[in-house]
Amino acid sequence: MTGxxxxxxxxxxxxxxxxxxxxxxxIEYSQLAPMLIVFAAALAGVLVEAFAPxxxxxxxxxxxxxxxxxxxxxxxxxxxxxxxxxxxxxxxHIAAMGAVGVDRxxxxxxxxxxxxxxxxxxxxxxTAHGLSxxxxxxxAVPGSAEEREGLLKGVTHTxxxxxxxxxxxxxxxxxxxxxxxxxxxxxxxxxxxxxxLCGLARRRRLxxxxxxxxxxxxxxxxxxxxxxxxxxxxxxxxxxxxxAIASAASTxxxxxxxxxxxxxxxxxxxLFKIGAVPFQGWKPDVYQGAPTPITALMASxxxxxxxxxLLRVFYVAFGTLTWDWRxxxxxxxxxxxxxxxxxxxxxxxxxxxxxYSSITHAGYxxxxxxxxxxxxxxSSLFYLATYGFSTVGAFALITLVxxxxxxxxxxxRWAGLGKRSPLVAATFAFFLLAFAGIPLTSGFxxxxxxxxxxEASGATPLVIIGVLASAIAAFFYVRIIVLMFFSDPVPDxxxxxxxxxxxxxxxxxxxxxxxxxGIIPGPLLSLANNAATHLFVR
Amino acid sequence: MNSYxxxxxxxxxxxxxxxxxxxxxxxxxxxxxxxxxxQAYESGIxxxxxxxxxxxxxxKYYLTAMLFILFDIEIVFLYPWAVTFQKLGAFGxxxxxxxxxxxxxxxxxxxxxxxxEWD
Numbered sequence: 001m002t003g004x005x006x007x008x009x010x011x012x013x014x015x016x017x018x019x020x021x022x023x024x025x026x027i028e029y030s031q032l033a034p035m036l037i038v039f040a041a042a043l044a045g046v047l048v049e050a051f052a053p054x055x056x057x058x059x060x061x062x063x064x065x066x067x068x069x070x071x072x073x074x075x076x077x078x079x080x081x082x083x084x085x086x087x088x089x090x091x092x093h094i095a096a097m098g099a100v101g102v103d104r105x106x107x108x109x110x111x112x113x114x115x116x117x118x119x120x121x122x123x124x125x126x127t128a129h130g131l132s133x134x135x136x137x138x139x140a141v142p143g144s145a146e147e148r149e150g151l152l153k154g155v156t157h158t159x160x161x162x163x164x165x166x167x168x169x170x171x172x173x174x175x176x177x178x179x180x181x182x183x184x185x186x187x188x189x190x191x192x193x194x195x196x197l198c199g200l201a202r203r204r205r206l207x208x209x210x211x212x213x214x215x216x217x218x219x220x221x222x223x224x225x226x227x228x229x230x231x232x233x234x235x236x237x238x239x240x241x242x243x244a245i246a247s248a249a250s251t252x253x254x255x256x257x258x259x260x261x262x263x264x265x266x267x268x269x270x271l272f273k274i275g276a277v278p279f280q281g282w283k284p285d286v287y288q289g290a291p292t293p294i295t296a297l298m299a300s301x302x303x304x305x306x307x308x309x310l311l312r313v314f315y316v317a318f319g320t321l322t323w324d325w326r327x328x329x330x331x332x333x334x335x336x337x338x339x340x341x342x343x344x345x346x347x348x349x350x351x352x353x354x355x356y357s358s359i360t361h362a363g364y365x366x367x368x369x370x371x372x373x374x375x376x377x378x379s380s381l382f383y384l385a386t387y388g389f390s391t392v393g394a395f396a397l398i399t400l401v402x403x404x405x406x407x408x409x410x411x412x413r414w415a416g417l418g419k420r421s422p423l424v425a426a427t428f429a430f431f432l433l434a435f436a437g438i439p440l441t442s443g444f445x446x447x448x449x450x451x452x453x454x455e456a457s458g459a460t461p462l463v464i465i466g467v468l469a470s471a472i473a474a475f476f477y478v479r480i481i482v483l484m485f486f487s488d489p490v491p492d493x494x495x496x497x498x499x500x501x502x503x504x505x506x507x508x509x510x511x512x513x514x515x516x517x518g519i520i521p522g523p524l525l526s527l528a529n530n531a532a533t534h535l536f537v538r
Numbered sequence: 539m540n541s542y543x544x545x546x547x548x549x550x551x552x553x554x555x556x557x558x559x560x561x562x563x564x565x566x567x568x569x570x571x572x573x574x575x576x577q578a579y580e581s582g583i584x585x586x587x588x589x590x591x592x593x594x595x596x597x598k599y600y601l602t603a604m605l606f607i608l609f610d611i612e613i614v615f616l617y618p619w620a621v622t623f624q625k626l627g628a629f630g631x632x633x634x635x636x637x638x639x640x641x642x643x644x645x646x647x648x649x650x651x652x653x654x655e656w657d
Binding site: 023024025026027043046047049050051 | 625626627629630633640643644646647649650651
């Protein structure tokens, strides 16, 4: 360390030794603007909590959140269109002194996250029919007098809006991080608000608190593994920069144990967030217990963000180690696809079932990650976008099917729904068909893209197992459709509430995107191809 | 490897000091047990029994501790900035103001929500 210190500083002013070696850093604020705006909106939300009167808070929060996300989305498009970063077909630019990569795949991922977050925000904000999906007073013991008092007073936790915005900010930074420490900070910024939000369901509060506790404990473990991996890789490469790790991996063959241990631990942390087998255990419990809008956020935005980070780490930092990690990801992809599909058959809770379905879908995307090519990247990006829209739409619909005790989640309650509420049942059936990958839905085009990428990289067995898993999965999706349309309605079954403008918009956009991307996938597919041709910036 | 020797020595010193203090304490200290001494230490709250039904217990201590950490970390960042103030110039000023304002917003939230009132 001391070797690099200039002699003049050493002799003349020992007191300002450190100062003489520090060059003022510079930060490209304009390139980081989307993230900065989302964080600024979150901070403004905290100020609203502190100073605005209770009655005005919700509407202020909605304006701030949707405005912030919308502005960030527009800026993302402007950055993607700006010629200065991508001049001469360049891959992109590394901003903030090497901490953040601003490149095409990242901008595509960030844009996807922002759009999905806006849709989710609509469901979060829905308090129609006098029912916010969130708890009145999180600190009150479930079933206590205090809880009843809070409910009667009509208090609500409007902190959910800034918390969600902080989480979305972390999600934007997570796939953009160009060094592992920034990535870790982003991981925590996105995780910590989510742990809290999971425990804030209005109904079945003990289940919700259990989900929050499980997610927190397991998430902390995975973060610790992630950090351990960073330490190993730093020990190996002497740097936490992804590109430095890549170049060290291709030249330094002395400490392979450190490198491989680092790859394994870091991969564990990332695979936990996407819920790949064998790190899927938290997903059903947390998806079931969390408030449904938060489940929608986790199943769409968090998965997109975590896959973005996974792709960047494995394509940039471990790009020269493909032969080391590919067999492992092969096995994980196979297990994830099959286990998710098989266990989903036995589920009786709609949210649990969609959780297992989400695990299976993570497996499908992993087959494209394994391809480790531009085609693999572009098909992953496309799949993430299409799957996100369908997921948000499906969870938004679940919030509409209610009985007196809240959302009717047990599958037996959904029997005959098609006869009482044909429109809602038909839309849900459409989302299920998209998850199953039936043609004319975005699920088909997405699946076709990822399997094509896997096939092109020579992973034909993976594709065969993927198609097999899709067939198993199609069985339980179709079973729900049969249940909704061809069974007799249960007496005193759940009523479908008329969707408010907010949830209605979320469902409509989700369904429209699912249909549109199923029939005319061209524009988004070429956008994804465009984003992936130069891979990630190094 | 040589550069790690001081760290090894430091680790040995730390372990040695810990063992020495504990052993010396048990050998020379007076042993007058009472009920309070045998209780688990839980940051100044009664560890057991909890109020019926899990109940609520005051978290004032945690709030104070968290606020302390907030300002402690702020100082940790302010100090090096003060040292390199000339060098960093306007950029450093902008970044530090952003940082301090962020911390202040959190502080304002705690203040408005009554987090600073002990009772």
